[in-house]
Amino acid sequence: MLQHIMTPADVEQLIQKGKTLLLAGEEDLLRKLPKGKWIGGTIPYFITPDKGGMVSQDKIFVTDISDVVASIDVKVYDDNTLGKVYTDSGHEGFSFIIIPAMSPVHSSFALNGPNYKDFGCQPLIGWISGVHLDNLGKSSPKVFDGVSGTAHEREAVVMHVRVPEGKTVDVGIVNIFEQGGGDTLTFASDGFSCTDVMVNGVKENFADYITRNKLDTKLPLVADYYGALVNISFQSVEPGADVKFYAPVFAGIRYKHAKPISDYATLFAVQLKKNEVGGDNIVFSCNCILNYLYSGLEGHKTEPFVGPITFGEVAYQLLNQTLVYLQVHDL
Incomplete structure (x- = not known):
């Protein structure tokens, strides 16, 4: 399963080969890509296999899910239509969602997601797109529908994926926090x-x-x-x-x-090991920008997890300060 940071030229080659891709990178890089079977969101922070946590404004993080895809259906939803995301998902795979931070659809999903019709009928995983922290308030996060070649800052983009027969899907969450003993x-x-x-x-x-x-x-x-x-x-x-x-x-x-943590980075590493997740069947993962900052993840790896660092995570509903991941297994 290809999960790696790549040059825009290499990403373009994958698109032209008909690969099914989930992309993360700066807006100007994603805008220049050709149409194809991909969706993407803006962010310049990543965990990479080689360098661990890093910032890159000239490369794109690529998750190639072609090997676990039988067919896809890409749709764009606004805050009035996103309530159909589970109903539209089918029952033979998973749905992958990217939502621009601080948008109407972000607020709507956060507040209403657990009450959507057919909530949880099929795995929904994804992330909240963002910007470089130096550009907060200066530029708006975007999402991209590569099939139509359109960019959106007020809508969510979703790839509904049907997986081949004989495969099953799981969504996992790594959360280092637990409730403290203080006030309710x-x-x-x-x-x-x-x-x-x-x-x-x-x-x-x-x-x-x-x-x-x-x-x-x-x-x-x-x-x-x-x-x-x-x-x-x-x-x-x-x-x-x-x-x-x-x-x-x-x-x-x-x-x-939350219960106090003596060493944020060490506890996060311990929790990753506790999950005992094999890297071979991890199709996608993402981690929160707050974990990246507070754990000092720049230059550090979170094996077996790589992927974008996000302004929020989606595992059925909106999450914060977690790592979420998608696995596809053979039955």
Whole structure:
């Protein structure tokens, strides 16, 4: 399974050979590629097989899934139509989604994804496209439909994949965080930001609470969503203003601040080894930009996982500060 960083010229050759590709790279590189069986998203951060974590603005990360594809159907969805993504997916493979960060469809998916019709009927995996951190607020993340040759900043692109007979698909998540033993936090409404929080049932200003208790905002809030631990990462905390998140909190869900971590990078490496995932059947993986920054992954490998570093991960729904991966096995 080809997962590697390549020059645009080499990527163009793969497209012209009819390969089915998932691509990640800078906008100007993706815009110049010919039409073909590919979808892509903007990001310049990657984990590569050779150099580990790196930044590249002149190369493209390529995931060639041709060997596990019987057929594909590429569709573009806006925030009003994305609710059909599971219904459209079929039942013989997986769907791969790329969503531009900070777009209407990003917000809609984050808030409504678990309530979509036929949620979970087929594996959905993917990522949130982004930009170089120096360009935050200056340029907008994009996604690309290579079949039609179009770029989008307000819509999601999805490749519905039917796999050959005799193969099965699994989605996995690596999450180094667990709930700490502190206060139980709940929120009055769903959203990417809040002013107030209920602390053990008592209303407080959340920014003041974080400051007073010296919470480490590199550690996310963690909720138990019916047996799965889901992280809500902090984007910003301004005294006297809203607390902003990279994924939404939900009313009625009980959150706790994550258990403190003494050595972020070491624990992440331990969790990777615990998963005991064989590299041979990993079709795709991606890791969060916050893991990249806080673990100091530049120049470090996360074997057997390689791929784009993202502004959010999708494993059925939006996730933060996780690594997600797709495996295709022979039955």
